[in-house]
Amino acid sequence: MKIMFKGKRVIVFGDRDGVPGPAIAACMRAAGAEVVMVATECFV
Amino acid sequence: MDMEMQATIKKLVDDLGTSDLVVVIGAADAEVAQVTAETVTFGDPSFAGPLAGVSLRLPVYHILEPEVKQAIPHDIYDEQAGFLELVADTEEIGKRFKEIRGKIGMV
Numbered sequence: 001m002k003i004m005f006k007g008k009r010v011i012v013f014g015d016r017d018g019v020p021g022p023a024i025a026a027c028m029r030a031a032g033a034e035v036v037m038v039a040t041e042c043f044v
Numbered sequence: 045m046d047m048e049m050q051a052t053i054k055k056l057v058d059d060l061g062t063s064d065l066v067v068v069i070g071a072a073d074a075e076v077a078q079v080t081a082e083t084v085t086f087g088d089p090s091f092a093g094p095l096a097g098v099s100l101r102l103p104v105y106h107i108l109e110p111e112v113k114q115a116i117p118h119d120i121y122d123e124q125a126g127f128l129e130l131v132a133d134t135e136e137i138g139k140r141f142k143e144i145r146g147k148i149g150m151v
Contacts, residue, residue: 002111002114002115003105003111003112003114003115004115005066005115005116007064008064008065008066009060009064009065009066010065010066010067010068011053011056011065011066011067011068011084011102012067012068012070013045013067013068013069013070013071013080014070015069015070015071015072015073015076015077017071017072017073018070018071018072018073018077018128018132019070019072019107019108019124019125019128020070021070023070023124023125024068024070024107024124024125026120026124027107027116027120027121027124027125028068028116030116030117030120030121031115031116031117033066036056036060036065037052037053037056039049039052041045041049041071041080
């Protein structure tokens with residue numbers, strides 16, 4: 001199934017040891033989504 | 045997910061509603077990603093935070109799922125997230141996230 005993010009509002013949970021929040025946000029904006037919140041969690 | 049973050053999400057959903065709202069997660073560890081995903085979908089599993097007993101049923105995706113990757117321009121994806129594809133267990137992550145979405149009636 002093809003996922004479309006265009007027109008969606010997105011909450012982003014990045015990870016310091018994974019993909020950081022701003023990087024995910026950049027991907028989502030490029031996919032046509034509106035980013036409404038960006039967080040980068042640290043689990044250590 | 046800490047209490048402050050749960051409170052922020054709850055307020056966001058109260059203000060915006062859940063229509064067209066999705067969550068995208070970037071944790072490299074499948075277990076960590078799953079707990080975060082389940083918290084925003086079914087509520088706080090520790091029953092301690094503001095999302096305890098609050099089932100927001102938000103669709104959750106992981107940035108490393110192949111279906112998510114397909115929705116993003118390749119050059120941007122490779123630059124921002126492609127590096128983690130080499131080290132994370134993308135198959136396991138995809139399986140867990142599909143299961144979670146399946147529980148709320150999404151593929």
